[in-house]
């Protein structure tokens with residue numbers, strides 16, 4: 001693992017994704033259930049992109065499972081799923097989630113930049129909110145391309161630079177800290193989640209996915225566009241007023 005990914009691992013070991021939600025005090029079974037309910041209510045875009053039911057009997061790799069909510073949904077839909085995460089603590093939680101939900105615990109602590117699978121092993125590689133955290137996304141995409149079968153699919157969510165959240169980051173960490181000339185990419189790398197986080201333009205994503213065909217990149221407005229840090233600053237109905245092109249999430253589909 002690179003030094004930069006060691007810092008990413010340390011960050012996510014200290015706060016596995018979703019583990020700090022207000023439901024965290026509940027007993028494990030209730031906790032995972034409440035976390036999943038909140039996740040799919042707040043972010044219906046996840047199920048729409050993953051298409052869990054579509055992958056029955058097919059080989060799926062999820063990169064960056066976090067606490068394993070999507071992993072469990074794929075497994076319950078009878079996909080032959082493997083999941084990996086750089087964070088040992090996240091994998092520990094995902095294993096617990098798999099056990100509680102009685103699905104096969106095919107989970108590994110591994111780095112998406114060096115996938116421990118043979119060439120052409122999967123029909124789908126899925127990754128939600130992960131690859132903008134890895135230090136070398138180009139390398140990770142090369143690995144995804146390698147492990148996909150010909151015409152296999154890749155479905156990703158990556159952060160979008162020219163978005164309301166990007167603007168908030170500039171106001172908060174650039175203007176607010178008297179650093180108006182610091183590039184937005186540097187502000188995001190220094191302040192948004194794990195060290196070195198990136199946010200891309202749709203054009204950059206297309207260029208990163210140059211080895212793939214049928215590449216679709218769609219910005220979407222989600223509940224995260226109404227939040228500053230963990231706090232929501234406007235009612236949910238306001239999402240309808242914000243154009244999708246200003247959303248923080250880029251939903252991406254591509255074929256090998």
Ligand SMILES: C[S@@+](CC[C@H](N)C(=O)[O-])C[C@H]1O[C@@H](n2cnc3c(N)ncnc32)[C@H](O)[C@@H]1O
Pocket residue numbers: 005008009012013016017018063064065066067084085086087090110111112113127128129130131133134135
């Ligand atoms: C924002 S969380 C998203 C987790 C999960 N997909 C979700 O939506 O809840 C980012 C996750 O990506 C993992 N991650 C970051 N870089 C990774 C890499 N190179 N390989 C595997 N996992 C990685 C982190 O450990 C963390 O669990």
